[in-house]
Amino acid sequence: MPFLILALISIACITMRKGHGIRWRRFIEAELIFTLAFFLFAFVRAFSPEIYFTGGEKLSEFGFINAILRSNRLPPYDPYFGGEPIQYYYMGHLIVANILKITGIAPEVGFNLATASFFALTAQITYGLGLSLTGRRRYGVITLLFVLILGNLTGIIQLLLQMHTSSSLLYFDYWHASRIIPGTINEFPYFSFLHGDVHPHMIAIPFKILLITLFFDLLSEQNRKIGAIAASGVFTGFLAPLNTWDYPVFLMLLLLIILIRGLKIREVVVGISAATLPYLPFFISTQGRGIGFVTERTDFINFFLIYGLFLLIIYAYILYRLDSRAKLDFIMGILILLPISWLIDFQLLFVLIPLIILPSWDVLKGSSREERFLSLLILSGALVALGCEVIYVDDAFTGSYERMNTVFKLYLDLWILWGVASALALSRISLRGMKTPSRHIFSLLLIALLISASVYPVFATSGRSHAFKVKPTLDGLFYARNDFKWDMDAIYWINENIKGHPVFLTIPARDYTWESRVASITGVPIVIGWMGEEIMWRGDRKEVTERMNDVMKVLSSPVIDEEVIKILERYNVSYIYIGPVERERYPQGVLKFEDWDGCEVVYRNEGVVIYYRENPCLRTPS
DSSP states (O other): OHHHHHHHHHHHHHHHSTTOOOOHHHHHHHHHHHHHHHHHHHHHHTTSOOOOSSSSSHHHHHHHHHHHHHOSSSSOBOTTSTTSBOOSOOHHHHHHHHHHHHHOOOHHHHHHHHHHHHHHHHHHHHHHHHHHHHSOHHHHHHHHIIIIIOOOTHHHHHHHHHHHTTOOGGGOOSSGGGOOSTTSOOOOHHHHHHHTOOOHHHHHHHHHHHHHHHHHHHTSTTOOOHHHHHHHHHHHHHHHHHOTTHHHHHHHHHHHHHHHTTOOHHHHHHHHHHHHGGGHHHHHHSOOOEEEEOSSOOOHHHHHHHHHHHHHHHHHHHHHHSOHHHHHHHHHHHHHHHHHHHHTTOTTHHHHHHHHHHHHHHHHHOSSHHHHHHHHHHHHHHHHHHHHHHEEEEOSOOGGGTTHHHHHHHHHHHHHHHHHHHHHHHHHOOGGGSOHHHHHHHHHHHHHHHHHHHHHHHHHHHHHTGGGOSOOOOOTTHHHHHHTHHHHHHHHHHHHHOOSOOEEEOSOOOTTSGGGHHHHHHOOOBSSOSHHHHHHHHSOHHHHHHHHHHHHHHHHOSSOOHHHHHHHHHTTEEEEEEOHHHHHHOTTGGGGGGGOTTEEEEEEOSSOEEEEESSOOOSOOO
């Protein structure tokens, strides 16, 4: 009902605006695309809905959403670091939590519906962007396919290998395609949605495509108002709390747009101010990270396996626009760069330098808005790829994994930029204008790469969905009721009987384990959980280690001594949760709470006991 009311108000406002009536055919098209994409992907999610603790961060994200549902202020508290606020970009989880609160949908169901919703939003916005850029519905569909549906080129290799080994194609390994460049993660939009982590990098996808649409509108001769720059700046800044990795990329895009518009200092000041000032509280409260220089770069073959389809179309577009003499110079330049790139161990140099030099000229001198925007997308993508070969954000990963997160997050931006650019470039290549040999070669290569890129969404969807042979459900916790019955019974009791966010003491929960179950499923904070992630989020290994050691002392100590009491008081622990995991790790240490007169049993089943500490210390944790 609230959404229906909002929709009616929005329609009324649009209708009442002078000269801005609704284009009903486009409106219905967009809504049909959203509806179809939503129900199709909800159907897919129903065959692999588990909010599981291995192979991803679903349980971690679920905890953030549940913590926000319990929070009464911002920033919300951290469910895995009791007594402290979240040190992470949580805006996407806030969006999901607010929708769950408005609709009343159970979080374990809403988690999977959120994935379907963001997938549908991406489909709707991407189609609209392609239609706006080209004026043709066919290229709206092609843009949607390039950005959202198609996979990288490893799918065809995996398919051929499985056919050779007689493995069932119904159980295609969807995970393999995201691990191509050693020591990094190489997700693309369809993988991210299929995998189903409600993670900021996935949530941000439709917002980034919408921002690209706004940037295209900024190049319109009719849109010269400074307010348009301010609005685009505010929306660019929104990416910082949504998925911070995207912020510098799209701020760069905004500044390049301002450059194309004529580089007015006033527009630069307004754009940067609008993209930063409203979000100062977030920037101030966020831990900074250092920058390192890359030591292990990307091989060309691996890069081509990810972006080969886009590279073919973009290079074909560049060659298509050059005259015969310029084509020869262009090819000679690449041939000169090729051995230099291998000689200095910078293999992508010969690919990226041409995609920086020529588009830079077109950005400034292009004959049409579409040409300049297309060149801007190509240039921005090349700069992102080049940046990943030079520097990385220095986080908790070291050695051969030092740039894992940098490549992971920024290559997703690169996919979106070049995916949109490739669709627009394809719309501007006339096969009739090509000479016969070139036309045949390009057509054959394009068909081959399109088929290769189509393998992944077809077979990976089946593999991820267990060949659609399991019982479908959108309940992400159905598995836990059978596998972890006693924990789940206790967790439901907590959800029904404990309000607010009192701190629980549980086992110090490691990443990708069931150990964080109390915080993740109820949202109540525990002293320490997801320890490896907390080190990355906070940039403070010492404090995380200290909490881990303190909790281990409490659970391993055979008696309640002064040190145990001080630790409980330090973290304002109100409840002590002793379940199967705690009993397995500390079989003797957990027995002491039964005889301690400083706490009382408030819940008990065959596997779990929850103790309440009387009059817990209310001091702020030190």
